[in-house]
Amino acid sequence: MIKRISLEADLAVVGGGMAGVVAAVAAARMGMGVVLVQDRPVLGGNASSEIRVWVSGAQGHTLNRFAREGGILGEILLEQLYRNPECSPPVWNALLLDTVLAEERITLLLDTAVDAVAMADRRRIASVSATCSISEMRYEIRAPLFVDASGDSVVGGLAGAECRVGKEARVEFGEPTAPAKADPRCLGASLYFYSHHVGRPVPFVRPGFAIDISRTHRVRRGGFDGTIHGCRLWWLEYGGHLDTIADSAEIKRTLTGIVYGFWDYLKNSGRFPEARELDLAWVGPVPGKRESRRLMGPHILTEHDLMDQPPFADACATGGWTIDHHPPAGVFDRRPPSRHVVLPGPYNIPLRCLFSRNVDNLLMAGRNISTSNVAFGSTRVMGTGAACGQAVGAAAAVCLKHGLVPAQLVADPERLNEFQQTLLREDQHVYHVPNRDPADAARKASVTASSEFVLRGARPEPRAEPTRADARDEWLMVPVVTPHLEHVDFLVDASAATTMTVEVRRNDRRWHYFPTELVARRRVRLRRGRRQWVRVALDLALAEPGNLWFVVKRNPRLRLHASAERVTGVLSSRGDRRPWPEPRQDLFAFRIAPAQPAFAAANVTNGYARPYILPNLWISGERVSPRAGRTATLELLWPRERRIRQVRLYLSHDPDMQIPTMMMRYPFRAVPTVLRDFSVLARVCGRMRPVAQVRNNHRRMVVVTLNRPVRTDRLSLVGEATHGPAGAGRAELYEIRVY
Secondary structure (H helix, E strand, C coil), rough: EEEEEEEEECCCEEEEEEHHHHHHHHHHCCCEEEEECCCCCCCCCHHHCCCCCCCCCCCCCCHHHCCCCCCCCCCCCHHHHHHHHCCCCHHHHHHHHHHHHCCCCEEEEEECCCEEECCCCCCCCEEEEEEEEEEEEEEEEEECEEEEECCHHHHHHHHCCCCCCEEEEEHCCCCCCCCCCCCCCCCCCCCCCEEEECCCCCCCCCCCCCCCCCHHHHHHHHCCCCCCCHCCCCCCCECCCCCCCCCCCHHHHHCCCHHHHHHHHHHCCCCCCHHEEEEEEEEEECCEEECCCCEEECECCCCHHHHHHCCCCCCEEEEEECCEEECCHHHHHHCCCEEEEEECCEEEEEEHHHHCCCCCCCCCCCCCCCCCCHHHHHCCCCHHHHHHHHHHHHHHHHHHHHHHCCHHHHHHHHHHHHHHHHHHHCHHHHHHHCCCCCCHHHCCCCEEEECCCCEEEEEEECCCCCCCCCCCCCEEEECEEEECEEEEEEHHHHECCCCEEEEEECCCCCCCCCCCEEEEEEEEEECEEEEEEEEEEEEEEECCEEEEEECCCCCCCEEEEEEECCCCCCCEEECCCCCCCCCCCCCCCCCEEEEECCCHHHHHCCCCCECCCCCCCCEEEEECCCCCCECCCEEEEEEEEEEEEEEEECCCCCHHHHHHHHCCCCCCCCCCCCEEEEEEEEECEEEEEEEECCCCCCCCCCEEEEEEEEEEEEEEEEEEEEECCHHHCEEEEEEEEEE
């Protein structure tokens, strides 16, 4: 017999994928009582062990630099690195579950599907009803606000929220990438599999339901061998030409047949002898769905918004994945498996895309937000969905606090500013929105440090080989803050007398990393020889600080030497047209004059807690050393005493590094630049006294809440060890806040 249970909450979140998890955690941390409803036995949605898609977002395999998502997703990714460097899917499941269960204000309902919505009136949801078949429980969940993070827009569909499916005609929004005619078809789904090598021949008997795909264009074109990892075969896709919701069962059956047919081809066609000792270890029980309904908000994000990037007053999350669309028939289509339109850089998403235009108390996060189909090709990835999840969780909390619905929040400049500042405080990144929190006492302090790193270059490795002579451009990006630049030097091997051509470029949009604007071009004659320091005279007057790219143009006679040093905010890469973000490359050996004081202590209160135009962090001049007892100190000083109860630190976490959730591994468990051990001291009654001591930290945002508030006019952060080799890196800090 079904047992009926009524639940009251401040917020009901439907959907336990990455967007729903982050939305629920964000709201709970801001004091809301949350019910999180997930129709699967595990959290994570497409990222879970059931499906095993890796979490991609604004960085991914695009040209974006320093774009890894922050906030709660950033916290989860750093925890993944620490707890799960082997990317075990069950351990990832446990991490997500642990993240949710750690919040006492969240009531989690797994294996529970929403199937009904009761409306208070034409524009407001009163409750949702959901059933857990394995426990025979039926829930009625009442709340003033709801988040639809279900992917398929289950709540929005039942509530009558305006929605769209498929592609708009080009004429509707004037999007160059849109088709000439409207098209109801969607992106298909994929089913992943794992294999493993067992060291002996393993037979495979083809099941009757397997589908022969060996003659399809995608399989015949190759590009894989018998060792291919099944989760790399995203192009074994199907179902976008069907109804991706109503035909889900048929799509799953066909995808299962496709996977076993492909495995039969690997094992039994005779073309892949390297697959003889492979065994099929796992086949996903659930396809990874890419597209279905999109709910419409007051603003529909379009291709123009992604390309032109207008300044949204209600910006609250960032995206940056390419516009990535696939042909609907998937593996049976002769067209390329995907089409990527590269964007000029990451973009902001306005809050008006994250709530319904006709259901007043409904927000949404994930692949169902308010976009055109073209823009959806970028926003659909899970990292972007999670960033939107943090935004709607915070928006719901601000709405509840002031008795508003989301449309009223957007219309109220004071509350909108409160909302954005709340996001920044919780480490969400929003372009062009600096910290202006009036409660942050650090903004009123003078800042000094025991030392500040000044960039003079990067020393060469004494015995290392130079870069490969494969005739590609070599790129070096350096933050330049002086008004004049004299020269830059490179350590070069020349196999013959030649001319080295160096271009100086600047980002077309100063906060991006697309160096399309040519500033200068210099040519230098050099003789044959090894390990020559070649001076490139520049004599450049610069109107404003920013990043400059030095491009050593391809020359088969030249090879540049590398450096063992890494400096946060300085990049090297290779490529004929633009620098590509992965795999990352060691710095080239270089010298720059004048030296660049880009890492001053004052950066920690400039309002930006990650790279934006400049690195925006303090780096100590000296290296901390726990063995030698060397430390680095940052101090805040106020003209008079003030009451302090909390210190928030935003540490250097290398936002240029991708952190995988599936199929990869890292050689370390914590980002090397993160402060591992540090202390906080305050001047109390004329003496500096320790008020907090942190050991074995691996997180980016560290909230130090004092046991009892203190009155002080001087606060010190003492960096004692990093996660670098032997703990002896430089102390690095993006931002400090004091409340």
